[in-house]
Amino acid sequence: MNISKQTLSGEVAHKFLTIYRFLRRYSRRITDQGIRPRQFAVLRFLLERGSATVGEITDYLYTSAGAASTLISQLEEAGYVCRTRSAADSRVVNVELTAAGQSTAENVMPGGILLLRQRLGALSEDRLRLIDEALGEIMQLMEVVDEE
Numbered sequence: 172m173n174i175s176k177q178t179l180s181g182e183v184a185h186k187f188l189t190i191y192r193f194l195r196r197y198s199r200r201i202t203d204q205g206i207r208p209r210q211f212a213v214l215r216f217l218l219e220r221g222s223a224t225v226g227e228i229t230d231y232l233y234t235s236a237g238a239a240s241t242l243i244s245q246l247e248e249a250g251y252v253c254r255t256r257s258a259a260d261s262r263v264v265n266v267e268l269t270a271a272g273q274s275t276a277e278n279v280m281p282g283g284i285l286l287l288r289q290r291l292g293a294l295s296e297d298r299l300r301l302i303d304e305a306l307g308e309i310m311q312l313m314e315v316v317d318e319e
Contacts (some may be wrong), residue, residue: 249271252269
């Protein structure tokens with residue numbers, strides 16, 4: 172079966188829009204649970220890790236230290252996490268789930284980027300390279316600049 176370039180181009184755009192719409196719906200579902208998607212991502216990250224430093228959370232979110240710190244403060248104010256200074260190095264702040272944070276992380280079904288992160292790890296390195304290159308091309312075509 173020979174698909175025209177125009178038809179294939181339309182299919183690619185359609186798949187991209189389908190993913191975009193799915194992420195928006197998932198984001199609304201998480202928000203309806205009373206938590207923002209990035210906050211939920213941190214809760215799930217901590218659920219899987221047990222605890223993490225502010226720096227590790229910053230890296231996980233691909234964001235600035237200031238943005239991660241603000242998000243962690245919001246989670247702490249809501250009673251989902253607690254912060255403690257490291258006994259070994261007082262400059263290091265560890266973040267852990269509270270009982271409320273653990274309950275929320277366990278009771279909201281992961282999806283969206285969280286699910287993607289989990290499943291990407293199962294792919295071969297060659298497959299990941301192909302996906303990375305394709306996404307890089309899409310970013311260039313859309314003139315997307317990675318600002319975080």
